[in-house]
Amino acid sequence: MKAAIVTEAGVMPTYSTFKEPKETEEELKVNVKASALSNLTKMRALGKHYSSTQTFPIVAGTDGVGTLGDGTRVYFAMPTAPFGSLAEQTLVNKHLIVPIPDELDDVTAAAIANPGMSSWGALVGRAKFQAGQTVLINGATGSAGSLAVKIAYHLGAKKVIVAGRNAEKLAKLGADVAVSFDMTAENGAQNFETKLAPYFQEGIDVVLDYLWGDSALAIMLAGAEAGGDHTTKFISIGAASGQPEISLPSAVLRSSKIEILGSGVKSVSMKNLLIAIKGVFDWAAADKITIPTTTYDLKNIAEAWKAPLTPRAVIKVN
Structure with missing residues (x-):
């Protein structure tokens, strides 16, 4: 063959x-x-x-x-x-x-399965997401990230915040809030943390992170700085930033209610990944x-x- x-x-x-x-x-x-x-x-x-x-x-x-x-x-x-x-x-x-x-045609089913599963599995399987919660999606302009916006709303998100480098693309995703960043600029990380501060003070329940690297670190620092008694589940889904490692101060975890989890092959069972994909297919077909x-x-x-x-x-x- x-x-x-x-x-x-x-x-x-x-x-x-x-x-x-x-x-x-x-x-x-x-x-x-x-x-x-x-x-x-x-x-x-x-x-x-x-x-x-x-x-x-x-x-x-x-x-x-x-x-x-x-x-x-x-x-x-x-x-x-x-x-x-x-x-x-x-x-x-x-x-x-x-x-x-x-x-659902063959091409759509093949194309939507992996990116759809990435957020559906993370929200349902790892974050134990509940309707009415607030979700921050970091790296929202790619195929998986933009689909995650729709899936979060479909599953009942009260508010969706999108983050990424391209402000124009972020604005077209239909989220409640768009926060752009430029990590290469002077004080870029600090500026991003400052932009995120009021939303962490209001309460962010789940972070879906497709990027890792500097922007992921800034998100966790902003969450820790906001303080409060609100639990935030930070779900690492990918490392599209090209930065597979970060230097995270241990004080961030000791001084906050941030919980870091991974979502992907092995951290989510194949059974649950397939359940997520079935959910994506049923939703995509109906809508x-x-x-x-x-x-x-x-x-x-x-x-x-x-x-x-x-x-x-x-x-x-x-």
Whole structure:
């Protein structure tokens, strides 16, 4: 079969031929229809993600949309190595599939699953979010962050605050409050903390952080400085800032009610991730939710691999 194959760590996938999977009682063969190129897909394929465990060669791709032997349309996650989602067929544990509503097309389902799950799983699974709470989304202008705004409101958020570098894009997200920052400017971090102060004084229940780095540190410092008896759950979802490490004073945690949690593969069980994705699918189908996408044929994987994360690159296979 045709597939996007990674031959060794750090090497981009190439379009070539790979052995076909064989179905078993526990592992189902899926005829792949579409697969989105998320950051998770790219980092796992290159062996650079914290959850990477595979040996090479492998077929790239961590999730996608396809059909089972009986024609049932499904979303699938974490194909059995060495198979992946960027191929004509793949092999998936029977417990790692989710039916797709008829109202949701293949491209939309493939594109929305990962970014939608990132906030849905973080809010419901990690933050134990309750309707009426206030949510701050740091890094809200990307595919996942902008979708998180809609999901927070759908789940009952009273107020949504968005933060990021691009003030113009933030203003278009439909949030209650937009707070822009420039960490490269003189006193950039302090200015960001000052802007956030009144909102922490009012009470922020959940922070969904897609960036980490300097802006994440500024948010935690602002929360600690605000004081009070309000608990804030800071959920780390990604490190899109390119700064995987921060220097956090221990006093921030001792002097505040900030709780730091992670949300992703391993910190959220696969069962709960799939429950989150089902929730995203049902919501997207009912409310006709879409996200910007660019589609590519599987044979053009090299071009698609270099495309930006927004709009979401989706590989159409069959």
